Amino acid sequence: MLKDVFMALSKNQLLTSAAKKYGLKLGAQTVVAGTNVEDTIKSIRELNALGISATVDNLGEFVFERSEALKAKESILEVIEAIQANGVDAHISLKPTQLGLDIDYDFCYENLYEIVAAASKYDMHINLDMEDYGHLQPSFDLIDTLSKEFSNVGTVIQAYFYRAQDDIEKYKDMRLRIVKGAYKESVEHAYQTKQEIDANYIKLIEYHLLNGKFTSIATHDHNVINHVKKFVEDNQISNDKFEFQMLYGFRKDMQVDLAKEGYNFCTYVPFGDDWYGYFMRRLAERPQNLNLVVKQVFNK
Numbered sequence: 001m002l003k004d005v006f007m008a009l010s011k012n013q014l015l016t017s018a019a020k021k022y023g024l025k026l027g028a029q030t031v032v033a034g035t036n037v038e039d040t041i042k043s044i045r046e047l048n049a050l051g052i053s054a055t056v057d058n059l060g061e062f063v064f065e066r067s068e069a070l071k072a073k074e075s076i077l078e079v080i081e082a083i084q085a086n087g088v089d090a091h092i093s094l095k096p097t098q099l100g101l102d103i104d105y106d107f108c109y110e111n112l113y114e115i116v117a118a119a120s121k122y123d124m125h126i127n128l129d130m131e132d133y134g135h136l137q138p139s140f141d142l143i144d145t146l147s148k149e150f151s152n153v154g155t156v157i158q159a160y161f162y163r164a165q166d167d168i169e170k171y172k173d174m175r176l177r178i179v180k181g182a183y184k185e186s187v188e189h190a191y192q193t194k195q196e197i198d199a200n201y202i203k204l205i206e207y208h209l210l211n212g213k214f215t216s217i218a219t220h221d222h223n224v225i226n227h228v229k230k231f232v233e234d235n236q237i238s239n240d241k242f243e244f245q246m247l248y249g250f251r252k253d254m255q256v257d258l259a260k261e262g263y264n265f266c267t268y269v270p271f272g273d274d275w276y277g278y279f280m281r282r283l284a285e286r287p288q289n290l291n292l293v294v295k296q297v298f299n300k
């Protein structure tokens, strides 16, 4: 019930615009690294000092104006240059709708092409985050075309989709992030229960660890993490074949502990003024995240 409320709020255009105008509020600063590149580089440096790399998301999604998509492209290009100039250990995550997928496929492709080409000069990885089901196939189409020319692109497999096993087989030669899935999807396309999603999640992770290129296991679920630790040990999969990922601000102690244990660890670092939808989805996933908000509001 609360999940549905936050999910509906995440798509509210009026609140999204208001949030952009009034800066980081509602406790979002605990899970968003900052609103500008300078603060974000500082946050990445702090993570790097703990042995953690970063994937940087210049927040933005569901863009319907060309000018806004072009602005997003310029910001991402700026981040790529800043990562390179500052010598920090980081790469980029981005969302196709942020670059105009809902406006025009070719326009989005051109924006994306420029970004992937700029990053490839520095051998920097670009991850196409996966959004809701309506954008899934067009996003894979973008990946298909880009990967013909560039090797620095990868994407995400969402375990709640019935088609995920087919997708992971098709993209096994690509660096993949595997997640449970963050959007509200219908029974027509996606598993609905936690048991089914968790079981498929484990199956996909194991498949890619055994058959695939590099695997990013993106979860805050300690049961999954413990399972993976045992699985890689039992199957003699070396640490350079995979990494764990978590979102900035979540389970910070566990992030540091995993890095200290010698696992590759990468934190997803969102930044920018378009934080509202991202933040609401985090509340939808886990209403206990409201605790973060309460703590922030009361400054504890």
Ligand code: FAD
Binding pocket: 128, 129, 130, 131, 156, 158, 179, 180, 181, 182, 183, 218, 219, 220, 221, 222, 245, 246, 247, 250, 251, 267, 268, 285, 286
């Ligand atoms: P959940 O199923 O939410 O939690 C499982 C259990 O873990 C909980 O019951 C609890 O015991 C424990 N737990 C979880 N969170 C916490 C916490 N904060 N503190 C203490 N215990 C906790 N989704 C997409 O659809 N597309 C993407 O491109 C995408 N990219 C992502 C990138 C990263 C780095 C991460 C971490 C997630 C991404 N997601 C993405 C979101 C993902 O799909 C899930 O919605 C989200 O991670 C919640 O699922 P979970 O696996 O973390 O665990």
